[in-house]
Amino acid sequence: MDEKELTRLVEKFSGTVYRAAYCCLRNRADADDITQDAFLALYTSDTEFTGDEHIKAWLIRVAVNRCRNLLRSARYRTTVPLDEAGEIPAAPGKPDSILPVIMKLRPKYRVALYMFYYEDMPVKQISEVLGEKPTAVTTRLARARQQLKQLLIKEGYDEY
Amino acid sequence: MSIEKRLRESFSEITPPTDNGTIIRNVIERAENMKKNETRKPRSNRVFVTVFAAAAVLAAATVSVGAATGWNFNSAFSQVNQTVANNNGNHSVHAYSTDEVRQEAAQEPVRESVEAVAENQFDYLSGGKELDLWYSFDDFKLNIKGVCADDYMAYVLFDIVFDDDFDYSAKAGWTSWEICTLAEAVDKSLDEQPELGMVSGIGEEVISQEGNVLHCSVRPHMFSEYTWAGKTLTLDFMSIRRFIPGKSEKDDVPYQDKEELLFGGDGLHVEIPIDFPIFETTTWEIDQPIDLAADEYNRLYYGEELPATVKYFSATPLSWRVYVEADTSTFVKGDAYSINVSIKSGDRTLETVSGEGSGWIDESGQGEISLFAEPVDTAEITSITVCGQTFQLK
Numbered sequence: 104m105d106e107k108e109l110t111r112l113v114e115k116f117s118g119t120v121y122r123a124a125y126c127c128l129r130n131r132a133d134a135d136d137i138t139q140d141a142f143l144a145l146y147t148s149d150t151e152f153t154g155d156e157h158i159k160a161w162l163i164r165v166a167v168n169r170c171r172n173l174l175r176s177a178r179y180r181t182t183v184p185l186d187e188a189g190e191i192p193a194a195p196g197k198p199d200s201i202l203p204v205i206m207k208l209r210p211k212y213r214v215a216l217y218m219f220y221y222e223d224m225p226v227k228q229i230s231e232v233l234g235e236k237p238t239a240v241t242t243r244l245a246r247a248r249q250q251l252k253q254l255l256i257k258e259g260y261d262e263y
Numbered sequence: 264m265s266i267e268k269r270l271r272e273s274f275s276e277i278t279p280p281t282d283n284g285t286i287i288r289n290v291i292e293r294a295e296n297m298k299k300n301e302t303r304k305p306r307s308n309r310v311f312v313t314v315f316a317a318a319a320v321l322a323a324a325t326v327s328v329g330a331a332t333g334w335n336f337n338s339a340f341s342q343v344n345q346t347v348a349n350n351n352g353n354h355s356v357h358a359y360s361t362d363e364v365r366q367e368a369a370q371e372p373v374r375e376s377v378e379a380v381a382e383n384q385f386d387y388l389s390g391g392k393e394l395d396l397w398y399s400f401d402d403f404k405l406n407i408k409g410v411c412a413d414d415y416m417a418y419v420l421f422d423i424v425f426d427d428d429f430d431y432s433a434k435a436g437w438t439s440w441e442i443c444t445l446a447e448a449v450d451k452s453l454d455e456q457p458e459l460g461m462v463s464g465i466g467e468e469v470i471s472q473e474g475n476v477l478h479c480s481v482r483p484h485m486f487s488e489y490t491w492a493g494k495t496l497t498l499d500f501m502s503i504r505r506f507i508p509g510k511s512e513k514d515d516v517p518y519q520d521k522e523e524l525l526f527g528g529d530g531l532h533v534e535i536p537i538d539f540p541i542f543e544t545t546t547w548e549i550d551q552p553i554d555l556a557a558d559e560y561n562r563l564y565y566g567e568e569l570p571a572t573v574k575y576f577s578a579t580p581l582s583w584r585v586y587v588e589a590d591t592s593t594f595v596k597g598d599a600y601s602i603n604v605s606i607k608s609g610d611r612t613l614e615t616v617s618g619e620g621s622g623w624i625d626e627s628g629q630g631e632i633s634l635f636a637e638p639v640d641t642a643e644i645t646s647i648t649v650c651g652q653t654f655q656l657k
Binding site: 143202220248 | 267271273275276277278283290291434435
C-alpha cells in the first residue's frame with residue numbers, strides 16, 4: 104500500500120474506526136491510539152482486500168480486537184468504570200442526544216449498536232467482525248435495546 | 264424522533280480528536296521505524312520490568328531446557344497457569360517463592376534458573392499425573408502431556424505438533440490458532456449421569472507456539488455440587504482453526520476464511536480417569552449480606568440496591584470460588600451481576616478480580632471459578648473482600 108492509498112483510506116475510515124474504538128473504551132486518548140494502530144496494521148499488512156467494505160470491516164475488527172485486549176488489561180479492569188465516567192460526552196446544545204446514556208451500556212452492547220445502527224452493518228457481518236455467532240449478535244442487540252430503553256426511561260428521556 | 268434516528272445522530276457526535284493528516288504522518292513514521300528495527304540485528308531478550316513478565320521469561324526458559332532434557336511437568340503447568348491467569352487479568356503475590364527469587368533467577372543462566380524454579384516451585388504432580396498420550400492425524404499429532412485437578416477444575420496440558428511439511432507459520436493479518444474441544448465428567452459408579460451434566464464450563468487456551476509446536480490447555484469446570492475426584496474426564500477434540508483475511512470471497516463483504524484442521528471426522532474422544540489424589544479444598548462458611556450495588560457496573564445497570572448473600576468462599580492451591588446468592592426479588596432473569604473480589608494473606612493481596620470481566624452470578628446464583636495467578640497455600644488466606652465488604656476468614 105502506498106501513501107496515497109493510505110491517505111484515501113484514513114480520510115474515508117478514520118471516523119469509523121475511532122467511533123468503534125471509542126464505543127468500546129469510552130476513552131478518547133486510547134481510542135485515538137487504537138485508531139492509529141489499526142491504520143498502521145493496515146499500512147503494513149500484505150492482505151489482499153476485495154474492496155473498501157472489506158477494508159472497513161477489517162479495520163473495525165482490528166480495532167475491536169485491540170480494544171478487547173486493552174479492556175482485559177489490569178489497568179482497565181481496575182480503573183475504567185469510575186475514571187472514565189467524566190468522559191461521557193455531555194452533548195451540549197443537543198437535547199435529543201442519548202449518547203451519554205448509550206455510553207452507560209456495556210462495551211459489547213455499545214459496539215453492537217454502533218455497528219448496526221450507525222454503520223448499517225448486517226448482523227452476519229457484525230458477527231464476523233466480532234467473531235460471534237449471528238444469533239449471539241441478535242441477542243446482544245435485543246438486550247442492548249432493552250437496557251437502553253430502561254436507562255432512557257429511568258433518566259427521564261421523553262418520547263422513547 | 265425514532266430511537267434509530269436518535270442512535271445514529273448520537274453516534275455521529277463522536278469525533279476523532281486527531282486530524283487525518285496527523286494520523287497519516289504518525290502511521291508512516293511508525294511504519295518506517297518498524298522497518299528500521301527489523302533490519303537491525305535482533306536482540307536476544309527484551310528487558311522485562313514487571314514481576315509477571317520476569318516470571319514468564321523464566322517459565323519459557325524452563326520449558327525450552329525441558330524440551331532438550333525431557334518434559335518437565337511442573338514447569339509446563341506453571342507456564343500454563345501463569346498465562347491463563349494473566350490473560351484473565353488477575354494478579355497475585357504468591358506464597359511459594361518471593362519476587363526476589365524470581366528476579367534473581369531470571370537473571371541467571373538458564374540452567375541455574377531451572378534449579379531456582381525447582382527449589383521454589385509448587386509441585387503440580389501432588390494433585391496430578393503425567394500422561395504422554397500420542398495421537399496422529401493429517402498434518403499434525405496430538406500429545407496429551409498431563410493432567411491435574413482439584414474439586415472444581417481438571418487441568419489438561421497438551422501439545423499440537425504440526426508436521427514438518429505443513430505451513431503452520433503466522434502471517435500478517437492471520438489470527439492465532441484456536442482449539443475447539445468439548446468436555447464432560449462421567450461418574451462410572453452411576454448407571455445414569457445427571458441430566459444436565461456436571462461440567463459447567465470449559466476454558467481452552469493456546470498458551471504459546473514454539474516452532475511447529477502449539478502448547479495448549481483445556482480446563483473443564485464443575486458445577487459446585489460436584490467434584491472431579493473419582494470422575495472420568497471425557498474430552499472430545501474437535502478442531503484447530505485460525506482465520507485468514509480475504510481470500511476466495513464472492514462478494515465485497517467477507518474478509519476472512521477459516522483454515523481448519525480436524526481430529527478425524529467425528530473428533531477424537533479421550534477418557535482420562537481422575538483416579539489420583541487431587542488438590543484439597545478449604546471452605547469458609549460466610550453467610551453474610553452484601554450489597555452488589557457497591558460495584559460500579561452493577562449500580563449503573565441494575566439499580567441502587569442489590570441485596571445478596573455471600574454464602575461461602577472456598578479455595579484450593581490452584582483455584583477459588585465464591586458463592587453469592589442474589590435476592591431474587593431484585594434479580595432480573597437473564598442478567599448477570601458483577602462480583603469484585605480481593606483475596607488477602609495479611610496485608611498481601613493474593614488475588615484481585617474487578618471491573619468488567621470479573622466473576623458473575625447468574626440465575627444459578629453461582630460465582631465464577633477463577634484460577635489463582637500462581638498456586639497459593641490456602642492456610643495463608645486471611646480475608647476476602649466481595650464488592651467492597653471484607654470478611655475475615657478463620
